Each structure stands twice: as C-alpha cells, then as structure tokens.
Amino acid sequence: MLIREISLAECLRFLTGTRLARLACAHENQPYIVPVYLAYHRPLRGEACLYGFTTPGQKIAWMRSNPLVCVEVEEVTAYDRWVSVIASGRYEELPDVAGRNGERLLAHEILQAQAIWWEPASSVYASRIQPDAPEPFIPVFYKIRIDHITGHEATQDPREVISDSVAAPPAGRLGRLGRALSRVFGG
C-alpha cells in the first residue's frame, strides 16, 4: 500500500464527517482510552473544536485533573485503504454556570444535530432513564481544543498483489512486509 501524510485541511475535513472517535486521557502517566461520540465544529470566527457529552466517571475525573488529551479517528475501507487522524489537545468542561451557557448550548445543538448514538456512559444513562420518572441526570458537556493534528491516508499500491476485501490476507500472502520478516528471521 501507499501511504501519504494528509494536509491540515484534509484532517479537519475528515473530522467533520466523524462521529465515533477514541479519546485518551492520562493520570500519573497511565493512559486510558474510551470510545466516544465527538462532533467537530468550526465557527466562522474562532478555533476548531470537538464537542462531546458524557456522564461523570473515571475519564471526567482524570481530564479535570489533567486536561491533556488525544483523539483518534479512523476509517478503514480495506487493509490497504484507510484514513487515520490523530489530534492532541486540551479538555475543557462547559459547566452549567452563568456566562458559559452560550457555548454549552452550542455544544448541545451541535451534538443533537449530528445525533448522539455511541458511548457506554451516555448509553447506560439512556437505557436506564424512564420516560415518566427520569433518574437524576448530570450531563457533562465538554470541548476539546485541538493543538496539533496529523493524518495519514493509505491507498492501494498497484504493484502489490493484494486481496480486495477488508479481511487480512491469509498467511503466506503477506506481501513485502511478510517477506521482509521472513528474511529477518530466516523463515
């Protein structure tokens, strides 16, 4: 396969269409990953951010203590056709307090417009809630300011003999990497 680094504009365009992402936070140098739903938004004036919604839990406690985070999104069409974008940034909570409600409402609008459908924390809440007697609901809205972003795109290399499916090639058809490994190990 052929791999190229994609431009900043391409990275941001890719984020626009993304819903499912993985968010990593760290506490005392122990990283932790969770799959989350994030919505990308870039206002006409202002910086590009990712907006999310969750309920309190370990990751919120960790991000309140250490706001440095990393977000990864990917789209795998086949083993040799994929896009992967990695963004480093800072977690910022959007609390329900006077003077900050504007951005909290914006986050709500963006998330609702793009439809929330992932994340265990939110979903547990969603499955527990009763239409007539809702349990106490403490939503946490947050945004991630993107400090640094990189992306890569893989496309098919016509020189390679490859499978055209998402499945990995069977053993024995590993191509150049497999042959290289065999050379290294004499296999």
Place this chain on the structure above:
Amino acid sequence: MLIREISLAECLRFLTGTRLARLACAHENQPYIVPVYLAYHRPLRGEACLYGFTTPGQKIAWMRSNPLVCVEVEEVTAYDRWVSVIASGRYEELPDVAGRNGERLLAHEILQAQAIWWEPASSVYASRIQPDAPEPFIPVFYKIRIDHITGHEATQDPREVISDSVAAPPAGRLGRLGRALSRVFGG
C-alpha cells in the same frame, strides 16, 4: 440499547479474534493514541499477552520511557449493538538479544500466522522496501502484559424505537437520550 459489563473470559475471547486495536501511551501526562495491529496469545502456561510489531518512532520512544499503556478494541455492528474492551497494561520490548529470542520468535510466529495488515509505521516500511535492494530494517517486537481488563456489550433494547442501520438516527429521532437532553435544555 441495553448495556452489560462482560466477564473477564468474554473480554479475553473477544481479544482472540481482534486484529485492529488502538494503543495509547503517555509522556509527561500527554497521552497519544495510534491504531495498531495486535495479536492476542495465551500460552498453556503463562500469562495472556498482546503481541505487536512496529518500527521505531514516537510511540516506541515514549513506551521505552514509560511502559504504562492502554489498549482499546471494539466491534460496532450498529449504534446499539457493539462490544468494547479496554485493557490497561505494560509495554515490554522483545529485543534481538541472547536469552530473549524465544519470545521474539514466538511473537513473529503469532503475528505472521494472523497476518499483519495495519499500522502506518509498518506499512510505510512495507511500501518503501524494495525486493532486490531492501532498505535497513529495524523491526521492534513487543508485548503488552495485561494488568486490568474491562468490557461492555450493547444489545438492542426492544422497547426503543430505533433505526436498524449503522447510521445514526436522524435528528428528531434521538430517543430517550435526545428527549432527556431536550428536557435539560428545554429544547
């Protein structure tokens, strides 16, 4: 959707069939995520580990400095049908030195048997290498000892009115969570 925590045995069984994972490491409390190919292996005697292969780069430098890592794997069939497993563990390199080659060879065998087909770092190498004049090749084999693992499975809740496709439900059909958000915001 209905969400349940899955057992340790279910988590490990899920890892057995997994190839694509996300690996997070951290340096000075800045987390970093990369999509990687990992192969799970549990010997008859000994601990269960994930084995990986890559070329030197930022994540290897970071994991050499701080071996604490987190691995996330998921399988999303639909927005209300998915499995997600999160494992915390420690990175351990399998260097090409006397006395350690046994496990390095084991890693090679496991990875080759299950077919390597992902990871930008390895793939960049794979696309660069020439069959007749290979460039210098410095493979890094590693394993991740699993210290802690949790998993969740979502299944369809027959009480919910939901879409049956992978796509998110359109705005206006957000179900209970959307209605709850609207109650919170008065929308």
